Amino acid sequence: MVTVWRALMWGLMTLFVVNIGAMIAAVATNSFARRWLGTWLPDGWTTSWYTSAWKEFQLDAVLWVTVEIVFAVVALALLIGVPAAYTLARRNFPGKRMLMLLFLLPLMVPPITYGIPLATVLYKLNLGGTMSGVILANLIPAAPFVILVMTPFIEQIDQNLESAARVFGASTLRMFWHVLVPLLAPGILAASLLVLVRTIALFELTFLTAGPDSQTLVVALYYAVFAAGVRAPQSVDAMAMIYMAVTLVWLLIALRFVNPTQLVSRVKEHPQTA
C-alpha cells in the first residue's frame, strides 16, 4: 500500500517535471527554428530570431530599464527594511503587532487589488508611467519581504556585541556600520538576491504603473505575446529565452547562497522574544 502510494507520488512528480522541461525545450527549439509547423523538429536552424527580437522589441533599452529598476528596488528595500527589521527584532513596544500586520498585509493581498488604487494615486501625482513610479510600486512587496527575511537573522545575533561596542563609545551609526552590517552580511546578501529574483518576475505592479519608457522585461514580454498576431512566434520565443536567461543567471547565483525554500516562505514563523 505504501509502495503504491510512493510510486504514484513519484509518478506525478516526474510527470510534472518532465512536462515543464519539455515546455522550456519547446520554447528553446522554436526560438532557433527557421520554420516549425506541426512536425517533431523544425525544417532548419537559425539564430536570426534573436537579432530580430533584439531590434524589434528594443531589448537593449528594456534590459537597461530592468537593471535600473531592479537594483533601485533592492537598494531602497534594504535601506528601509533592514533598520525596521532591527527594531522589530530587538525591541518590544506598544503597537508592534499592528506594525507586523502592516508589513504582512501587502504579501497577503492580491497585487491587482492595491495595484489599481496605487496606480490611480501615482498618475494623480504625475508619477504614473515613470521609472520612479514603477520603483515605488515594486517596493511595496519588496520592503516588507526584506523585513520578514531579516528579522530572524537579526534575532540570532548576540546582543552583547552591541553592548560591547556601546561601552567603547560607538554611536548608533558606527555600531550599525562596524558591528551589525558585517555580521548581517550573509542575511543581507540572501535578502537582496531574493528580492532581486522576485522583482524581475513580478508582473502585475509593473504592468499597472509602467509607461512606454519604464517597462521591465517581463512586461515587454507580455506585450510581445499579447500582440503576437502580427509577429513571428519565433521572435517572441527568442525574447522569452532572453528573459529566461536573465532570470536563471540570477537564480543560480541566488541558489548558491540561499535555500530554495527561502524563495517562497515569506512568513516563516520564528519565536518572538516576549
Next chain:
Amino acid sequence: MSATALARAPFDRALWLVAPATLFMLALFIYPFVYGLALSFTPTQGGALENYRKFFTTDNLWPTIWTTLRLALPATLINVGLALPIAFMMRIKTRYQRWLTTILVVPITLGTVLIAEGMLTYFGPKGWLAQLLQLLHLYDGSIRLTHNYWGVLISLIISGFPFAFLLILSYITGIDPVLARAAATLGADPKAQFRHIYLPLLAPGLAMCFCLAFVQAFSVFPSAVLLGAPAGPTRVISIAAYEAAFEQYDYSLASAIAMIMGFVQLIIVAVVLGLRGLFYRGPVVGGKG
C-alpha cells in the same frame, strides 16, 4: 548620547529606525487603499453606491467573481493537496530533496508570462504534447488545452504547485523529527505519524500556505489573458478591473472592483483560518526554534 538624556527620555530612539518603513507603507499601501475605497463611493454619476450597484447588475461584471473562484479554488486545492503528500515524502534530507527543490524553483522565478508563452508552444494544438499523444494513439482528437479554462488552470498549477510544495516543505522540515521517531517507537507507521503528529502540527502552516497559494491564483491575470478566453470563460475579476481602469478610464469603478476583489479574498482567508481553528490549538512543541 548622555546618561541624563537616556534617563530622561522614555522614548526609545531605536523606534526611529522603524519609522521610514512605516511611513512608506502608510503612504504607498494604506493611503492608496483608503483613497481607492473613497473613490469607489464617488462614481462619475449617480449615488454613492452606484459603482457597486453597477457591478452586481452588469452581466459581464458580477459573474467574474464566480469565474475567478472557479479557477482559483480548484487550482489551490490541487496545489496544496498534491504538495502536502509529496512534501511529506521528501521530508528527510537527501540528495533528491536538494535536486527537486532546485528544479521546482525554476517555474516560480520564470513567472506567469513565460509559462503562458511556453504553454502556447508546447500544449498548443500542434505542440509536442499533441504530437506525442497522437503518435501513441492515446488520443486522436484535436487537443484543446490553450485558449480555454483548462489552459489557465494548468498554468495556475505549473506556477502554484512548486510554490505550495516549497512552502509546505519548509514547514515540515521545521518539525522536530524526534517527535515522529518517538511515535515510531510506539509502533506508529508513516501513515499514523502523518495523521497524529505531522498533520496537527502543520495545521497553521497549511492554513497559511492555502491563503498564500489562493492569493496567487485569485489574482490570475497574464495567463487568463494569454492562455484563456478573456472575453468568455476566463474573464476573471482582475481583467474586469483592468479594463475599467485602463480601457474605460473609470478609476472609480475600477477601485470598486478592486475593493470587491479584496473583500472576496478576505472572506476566503477568514473561512480558512476559521477551519484551522477547528483543528488543533495549543503549543506547537516541536516547532522550529
